[in-house]
Amino acid sequence: MAAAPSIDQLKERxxxxxxxxxxITTEAGSGHPSSSLSATEVVTALYFGGFMNYDPNQPKDPKRDRFILSKGHACPVLYSAMAEAGYFPTEEIMTLRKLGSPYEGHPNMKRLKGIEASTGSLGQGLSIGIGHALASQMDNLGFNVFVMLGDGEMGEGQVWEAISCAAKYKLGNLTAIIDQNGYQQTGATSEVLDLTEFQPKIEAFGWHVQTIEGNDMESVVAALTAAAEVKDRPKAIVSKTRKGYGILEVLEKEGDLNFHGKPLPPDLAEKALALLDS
Structure with missing residues (x-):
């Protein structure tokens, strides 16, 4: 068995x-780069930190672990991680959002191997994850399910029904990660519908909950490690992040820290890439 990657190696990835x-978002001329950047540490740790069992060459293995990106508009982070993991060639994802491309603006499980759910209608991903987690238990397959939600998405009633349901069935093979980056399409989540703090609310349903700094790789790895030890109930990680993390210096100069649903124009992308290279 290969040794687990170091924190520095995960940061490089x-x-x-x-x-x-x-x-890919600049090439597409559309998409959600800032929503993807906030989630990068968690997605990287899941795919490359030894927390998920998967094989890009056997994407339908019934015993594979599942990752469901409920905040489907952040699919650039998913496509990029999967390309790095070997599901498809990196150059292919440069066709993001182009006519005829399978790399659609939201994940489509019928067009891409390794996509576990077609998401983007916010509020549904956790319910889908519960279905997978229940199937794992009923069929004695032993796989784990990870679902990433957005903090704006937490305003959907279906999410809280799912939280209640997962607790009822004691789904210890289910981990929900809330990417709490503080913004949604129409503004700051604190101004649209303030549901924070999430931890005590979710704990009240009987879940095991941790709150972490989600753009700190060491904190992410520690939280996923701790969650893996809990087997008797569903787990949640409230991942406090910053939208656009990694290129915030560029976005701050533009005066827009939300930058929701719009790509960086080529001149800003060049500055962002230079910042990441540094």
Whole structure:
């Protein structure tokens, strides 16, 4: 069994994924780079930190672990990580959002191997994850399920029904990660619908919950390690992040820290890539 990568190696991988996120969204002329950048540490740790069992050459292995990106608009981080993991050639994801490309603006499981759920209608991913987690237990397959949600998405009632349901069935093979980057499409989540703090609310349903600095790789790895030890109930990680993390210096100069649903124009992308290279 290969040795687990070091924190520095995971940081290097995250940086490579960030560069891809910037490149593919700028090439597309659309997409959600800032929402993807906030989630990069968690997605990197899941795919490359030894927390998920998967084989790009056997994407339908019934015993594979599942990752469901409920905040499907952040698919650039997923496509970039999967390309780095060997699911498909890196150059292919440069066709993001182009006519006829399978790399759509939201994940489509019917067009890409390794995509576990077609997401983007916010609020549904955790329910899908519960279905997978229940199937794992009922069929004695032993796989784990990880679901990433956005903090704006937490305003959907279906999410809280799912939280209640997962606790009822004591789904110890389910981990939900909330990418709490503080913004959604129409503004700051604190102004649209302030549901924070998330931890006591989710704990009240019987979940094991941790709150971490989600752009700190060491904290992410420690939280995923701790969550893996909990087997008797569902787990949640409230991942406090910053939208656009990694290129914040560039976004701050533009005066827009949300930067939701718009790519960096070529001149800004060049500055962002130079910052990541440094």
């Amino acid at each position: 995250a940086n490579a994924i960030r560069k891809l996120i910037v490149r």
